[in-house]
Each structure stands twice: as C-alpha cells, then as structure tokens.
C-alpha cells in the first residue's frame with residue numbers, strides 16, 4: 001500500500017510537500033516524493049489524502065484508560081480529595097464491567113485522536129482488552145498499591161498472580177475477550193497480530209501508596225522479568241511535604257491508617273533513588289517538584305519521563321521544568337494522564353501547553369519550537385518508552401504506525417507550515433485516519449459507528465451509579 005498526503009512529516013527528517021509512504025505488511029518500505037515512491041513500488045494500492053498531513057502515530061506516554069468514565073466527575077476538588085473520591089468510585093461504586101466499558105471508551109477516544117501507542121497503568125487489567133479490541137499499541141503496567149510495610153509480601157504475591165493472569169489472557173486472546181465479537185470485525189489472524197503490540201509492565205503507583213519494602217521487591221521482580229516500570233513521582237505539594245517533613249495531608253492519612261512513615265528529608269526523586277527504584281526500565285510520570293540534584297539522578301540512572309502539562313495545571317500542581325529535562329538529555333514524552341484529570345485525550349493540546357510552560361517563557365532564548373513539541377508527541381515518546389527503533393518517526397524499516405490529520409479545516413487555513421498548523425491549531429478531531437503495524441484502526445470515511453449502542457448503554461449505567469453515589473441520601 002502507498003499512502004500519499006499533501007504533506008508527509010517524518011519527524012526524523014524535514015517535511016515533504018506531496019509526499020508518500022510505501023508500506024508492506026506491518027512496515028514502512030520508503031518515504032519520499034509521491035512520484036518517486038510510486039515508481040519504486042508499482043502495483044501498490046494508492047490511498048490519497050490530498051488535504052491532510054501524514055505523520056507518525058502519536059505516543060501518549062501516560063494515560064489511565066480505566067478511569068475514562070470519571071471524566072468530569074471530580075471537578076473542584078483539591079488533589080487529596082480528588083484522589084480519595086477517585087479511589088472510592090473505583091472500589092465502591094463501579095463494577096469491573098463498568099471499568100471494562102470505561103477502558104474501551106478511552107481506547108476508542110485514543111484511536112480517534114491519532115494516538116497509536118499508550119503507556120497505561122491499570123488496576124483491574126481492563127486496558128488489556130481495550131487496546132486489543134481497538135488495535136492500539138501499548139505498554140500496560142499492572143499497578144500495585146500497599147503502604148503498610150508488613151503487607152509487602154502479600155501484595156507482591158497478588159501482583160505476581162495478576163501478571164500471570166494477564167499473560168494468560170494475552171496469549172489466549174481473542175479467546176476469552178471481554179467484549180463481544182461485534183467489536184471485532186477483522187479476520188482472526190489479523191487480530192492475533194495485535195497481541196504483538198502489547199508489552200506488559202508493572203507500576204508501583206507512588207511513594208505514598210507503596211511501602212519501601214514493596215517498592216524494593218516489585219522493582220527486583222520487574223528487573224528479573226525485564227518488565228518496564230511506571231511510577232508517579234514529584235507531582236503534588238503533599239507528596240513533597242510527606243517526604244521532606246513527614247507532615248501534611250498524606251502523612252495524616254497514612255497515620256490514620258496505622259502506617260508508620262519516617263520522613264527522610266530528601267526529595268521524592270532522591271527517595272526513589274535511595275530505594276534503588278530508578279533505572280533504564282523506569283518511566284516517571286509528572287516530575288514537577290524536582291531539585292537540581294534530582295535531574296542529575298534521573299540522567300545518571302537513564303530514567304525517562306512522561307510530561308503531562310494539562311493534568312498538572314488542572315490538578316493545580318504546577319509545571320514540569322522541561323528546559324532542565326532537555327538540558328540533562330532525559331528522554332521525555334507527552335502524556336494526557338487520565339481524563340478524570342485532563343478532561344480530554346488530545347495530544348495536540350498537550351503540545352501547545354508544553355510550549356506555553358512558564359518555565360520556558362522565563363527565558364525567550366530557550367528556543368523550544370513547534371518541531372520540538374511535535375517530536376515530543378511522537379519520537380520523544382517512543383524514546384521514553386524504549387521503542388524508538390520501531391516507532392515514532394516515518395522511516396524505512398519502522399513499523400507502519402501512521403496517522404492523517406486534515407489541515408483543510410477553516411481553523412487551519414491558510415497553512416504556511418504544516419508543523420505549525422499541527423502544533424498550534426490542530427485538534428484531536430482533525431485526525432481522519434489511523435494505522436498501527438499497517439493495520440487500519442480508524443478511517444473517517446467509514447460509515448461505522450465507533451461507539452456501539454451496548455457500550456454507550458454501559459457508560460450511561462456507570463454514570464447513573466456515579467451520580468446516585470454523589471447525591472445526598
């Protein structure tokens with residue numbers, strides 16, 4: 001197949017006018033001017049996007065698909081109230097079926113938004129079915145929580161058991177798929193290919209929800225099994241207070257639960273480093289409250305970072321210092337975080353917000369460009385996940401994860417630079433085509449209902465439960 005576009009933006013090289021990408025099976029064969037590519041690959045089916053830019057699929061380095069149904073449910077709360085309300089909704093209001101529907105809705109939103117890869121910490125494992133059903137590529141981190149040191153062994157055994165079950169579900173899929181076959185309108189062999197897009201990992205959630213011994217044991221388990229690791233760190237003021245002074249709302253809550261937490265006087269990042277929790281396999285989400293010595297630690301340990309600018313603003317945490325991350329050559333991708341915090345999954349919006357970060361505006365000469373922002377949302381994200389040899393740019397030999405973004409909408413015209421248009425005026429809804437491993441995931445022209453009535457019904461039921469739980473009795 002040959003895809004041609006008004007523009008082709010490989011990210012790893014300069015944009016092409018009237019370019020094309022030749023694809024065979026799951027890989028890219030050639031990227032170049034349409035005439036050249038057509039001549040080199042006669043007989044290939046040509047699919048044209050005369051109004052659109054073709055670019056690598058977007059990489060969302062931090063999502064929580066399972067929490068999609070909480071979009072708009074937790075407004076106006078401070079972070080600690082927000083976390084508690086979210087936890088209550090997950091464990092006391094929603095059923096596993098509700099969370100499965102929530103994850104599928106999130107995966108559909110991602111595909112429609114031009115995201116082809118997600119890095120997604122999950123609790124009950126619902127993201128696995130969701131990304132297999134939609135065809136997304138993903139790193140799915142099984143979360144582990146348990147702040148009481150005495151319960152570390154038990155929590156680790158539960159984690160291992162969950163991972164065993166995930167591996168079994170993955171190798172058997174689509175047998176035992178959570179969603180009915182009507183969502184799976186592709187041939188079975190094609191569906192089986194989707195399993196190769198899934199990487200399992202583990203996520204010891206955060207230093208205030210996971211005890212020090214459980215951190216050590218989980219990291220040892222992950223390293224033994226070569227699993228990637230995702231940790232939330234240096235996000236809130238309360239977390240810094242807990243680590244540095246042993247005070248604040250997190251400390252009070254832990255005390256109420258009978259957890260003995262000794263303040264260390266160091267930073268959250270230094271705390272993780274002291275535990276031996278940081279390495280090349282680690283992706284850290286947020287990293288807002290860092291000391292200058294923390295950047296050295298991240299750089300030396302080969303850690304990657306998921307930058308979530310909109311979530312950080314919406315939850316009033318502040319801004320990550322992108323300039324320092326870049327100066328220390330720390331691989332950094334963009335993430336939306338959960339839509340419970342965001343409230344949308346739109347990486348075009350994250351690109352703009354990353355550029356508008358006040359840490360950058362302090363020094364106009366830092367020179368972060370639209371190209372830098374687009375790179376963070378594609379190749380930068382791929383680097384942060386350790387996938388840059390396979391995805392993140394349009395180059396021969398890479399997997400064909402490609403999207404088309406319509407740049408002929410009124411809010412784009414006129415287009416002097418397709419990269420500026422993508423970064424400064426595009427929206428998730430401008431995406432008209434998406435492919436992963438050469439498999440078409442979404443096509444705007446298809447007369448296909450993306451949200452099946454059964455899924456919509458499940459979401460409405462979950463919403464009613466959430467609404468009822470909030471109403472005074």
Ligand SMILES: [Zn+2]
Pocket residue numbers: 062063064232285337338
């Ligand atoms: Zn998160």
